[in-house]
Amino acid sequence: MGKIRVGFGYDVHQLKEGYDFWLGGIQVPHEKGAVGHSDADVLIHVICDALLGAANLRDIGFHFSDTDPQYKGIDSKILLKDVMLLIREQGYEVGNIDTTICLQLPKVNPHIPEMKKCLAEVMGIEEDDISIKATTTEKLGFVGRQEGVSAYCAVLIEKK
Numbered sequence: 473m474g475k476i477r478v479g480f481g482y483d484v485h486q487l488k489e490g491y492d493f494w495l496g497g498i499q500v501p502h503e504k505g506a507v508g509h510s511d512a513d514v515l516i517h518v519i520c521d522a523l524l525g526a527a528n529l530r531d532i533g534f535h536f537s538d539t540d541p542q543y544k545g546i547d548s549k550i551l552l553k554d555v556m557l558l559i560r561e562q563g564y565e566v567g568n569i570d571t572t573i574c575l576q577l578p579k580v581n582p583h584i585p586e587m588k589k590c591l592a593e594v595m596g597i598e599e600d601d602i603s604i605k606a607t608t609t610e611k612l613g614f615v616g617r618q619e620g621v622s623a624y625c626a627v628l629i630e631k632k
């Protein structure tokens with residue numbers, strides 16, 4: 473067996489009316505959407521950060537600067553594809569990914585199968601190796617007040 477490494481990611485985006493809500497690679501119907509330089513897909517961003525961290529390749533902002541016009545409004549799936557290339561260049565393959573989305577509204581659970589399908593395709597891994605969990609924060613804090621969305625990700629990568 474090759475070398476196994478663990479990575480971790482955390483990210484937050486503000487939620488505002490008048491923005492599309494991209495989450496886990498799909499558009500979730502809601503009156504508010506996440507605000508950011510890219511499409512602000514918080515779930516993809518934490519997966520990218522966890523993968524980069526596991527391979528000790530800095531973070532998403534280091535590779536895709538949020539002041540660089542070429543990334544303005546970019547589909548985060550493109551960033552995730554690039555990150556997969558980076559870690560595979562280092563000889564790593566993904567073992568499994570475990571994520572948690574913290575969001576008061578809308579309900580995330582009905583969208584999880586579609587997110588898993590989408591992310592598995594983008595990353596070139598099995599759906600069974602991607603776990604997506606969702607929680608509210610019991611109406612507490614910025615998530616509870618529906619001012620923002622946050623997410624966490626743990627990932628295991630293995631050198632082939």
Ligand SMILES: [Zn+2]
Pocket residue numbers: 483484485508512513514517
């Ligand atoms: Zn982000």
